[in-house]
Ligand SMILES: Nc1ncnc2c1ncn2[C@@H]1O[C@H](COP(=O)(O)OP(=O)(O)OP(=O)(O)O)[C@@H](O)[C@H]1O
C-alpha cells in the first residue's frame with residue numbers, strides 16, 4: 411500500500427510554542443499539544459523529503475514506553491484522540507502523531523545512557539580512553555559491550571551540534587542534586603528498557619532522554635520524563651542475532667540514513683542531498699519494523 415505523503419509542517423490556528431527539527435509544539439493554555447511531523451534530521455540538519463508516517467510511529471512508540479514505565483513520572487496528559495479539544499480534532503492529519511503533555515521547564519542537558527561503544531562515544535574513547543570523563547578499560551572496539559552502562563550527558567545546543575560533557579560539567583549547569591537524580595534515573599530506565607528489549611531480540615546500544623521540571627505540580631517542583639522515549643530517533647536499536655563486536659550491526663534506526671549520507675560525500679555544512687525514494691521507503695520500513703518488534707503490535711497509520 412502506498413503511504414500518504416509525508417506531513418512536513420503543521421500550521422494550526424493556535425499559538426506555536428516551539429518548532430523543533432521534528433516536532434511542532436502548540437500552546438493549549440495549561441498544556442502543550444505535542445505534534446511529531448514526518449521531518450527527519452541527521453547530523454543536526456533537517457533532510458528532505460520527510461519519511462511518511464514517521465511522526466506517528468515515534469509518537470506511538472513513545473507512548474508505549476511511557477506506559478511501560480508507569481511508575482516513572484512522564485509528561486503525558488492525554489493520548490486518546492477522541493478526548494482532544496475539538497479545535498485540534500478539526501485537523502484529522504494530526505491523529506496518531508499528537509499527544510497532550512504537561513508544560514515543563516526543559517533541563518538543558520541531554521541524558522544519554524550507553525551500554526555499547528559506538529558513535530561519538532567510540533570516537534572519544536579512541537582519542538582519550540574516556541567517554542564524558544569516564545575512564546574505560548583498554549582494548550574496547552566498535553560495538554563492544556560495556557561492563558556496565560554509563561551515563562554520558564551532552565549539552566542541548568540551540569544551534570549546532572550537541573557536545574558530550576563530563577558529569578562535573580553537568581553538575582555546574584543544573585546543580586549537584588538534580589544531576590545525580592537524572593543520572594540515576596537515566597541509568598535505571600535504560601537498564602530496564604534494555605532488559606525488556608532483549609526479550610524481543612533487540613539490543614538498545616544507547617539512548618537519549620530529556621527531562622523537565624513541572625513547576626505547577628501540586629506536590630511542588632517535580633522531575634518529569636519528557637519529549638520522546640526510546641524511539642529510533644533517540645536510540646540505537648540493533649537486531650541481537652546480527653550483533654558482532656568489531657563491526658557496526660545493521661540497525662532499526664536512523665543509522666541507515668546517516669550511513670547513506672556518508673556515501674554521498676556531503677560536507678555536513680552545505681545543503682544536504684535529497685534522500686532518494688528508495689532510502690525514504692527503506693527508512694520507513696525500518697521504523698515500522700522497530701515498532702512491531704519492540705511493542706508486538708502494529709502502529710496505527
Ligand atoms: N513536556 C514538555 N514541556 C516543554 N518542552 C518539551 C516537553 N517535551 C519536549 N519538549 C521540548 O520540545 C522540543 C521537541 O521538538 P524536537 O524534538 O523537534 O526538537 P529538536 O529538534 O530535537 O530540538 P532540541 O535539540 O531542542 O531537542 C524539544 O526542544 C524538547 O526539549
Ligand SMILES: [Mg+2]
Nearest residue numbers: 430431432637
Ligand atoms: Mg528532539
